Amino acid sequence: MDELLDAFIRKIKDGTYPPGSQLPSGRALADEYDVSQSTISRAVARLREQGVLVGRPGRGVFVAESAQG
Template sequence: MIDRVSGVPAYRQVAADLRGKISDGTYPAGSKLPSERTLIDDYGVSRITIREAIGLLRSEGLVVAEHGRGVFVRATAPLVRLSRSRLSKAARDANQAYFLGDAASTGFTPTVQVTIRFEDASPEHAAVLDVPVGSELLVRQRVMLETVSRCSSLRHDCRAN
C-alpha cells in the first residue's frame, strides 16, 4: 500500500489513506481506529511512522487520542457563536464579524492566516460547483489559530482580465 518510490513520506501516505477512510465513512465519527499493531501490519511500516501519521491527523482535528483507550475519530463539534456584537455595524466596520468578534468576547487574541491561490478543479470540486473538471478555481483558505478552525472557499472565474 505504501509507495516507497513516490517521494511522499510514508507517514503522509498512511495519514492520507486514513483520512480517506474517515471521509468515506469506513471510520465514522466516534469510532475507534485500529490499534497501532494492526496499522503497522496493514501498512507494513514502523511504529514511529504510524505515530507520525496519527499525529498529523490529530493536528488536523480529525482524531483524538485517549490515553489507554486508543485513537477515535472526532465528532464534528457544533459551531457556537458567542459574540453578541458580531453583526453590529461597529463589528463589521472593524472587520470583526464572527471569529474575531467571538475571540474578543472570550478574551483571547487570535491569529488568522489567509492564503489565496489558483488551482484546477478536482472532480469533487467540479461536481459541487457545477463546472468542468480542470476549470481554474480561486481558492481562499483561512486558518484561524487558537480555535483550530479552518474555512476554505472555492470560486470559479475570479481571475482578473
C-alpha cells in the first residue's frame, strides 16, 4: 500500500492531480494500479486522514486545496 500512497503523492506533486481536482473513480484507479477497489479505498482513506484528499458526499474524492504541488 505504501507504493500506492507514494504514487498518489507523486501525481499530486507533478500536477496530474492538482489541488481541487477530482480523482478518477475507485474502479478506474483499481484498474490503473492493478489492485483491488478495497485497496484503493484504504489508500484514499489514509490520505483523507492526512488531509491530502477530501471527500464530498455525492460528488467524489478531491485533492485538498491545501495539498502541496
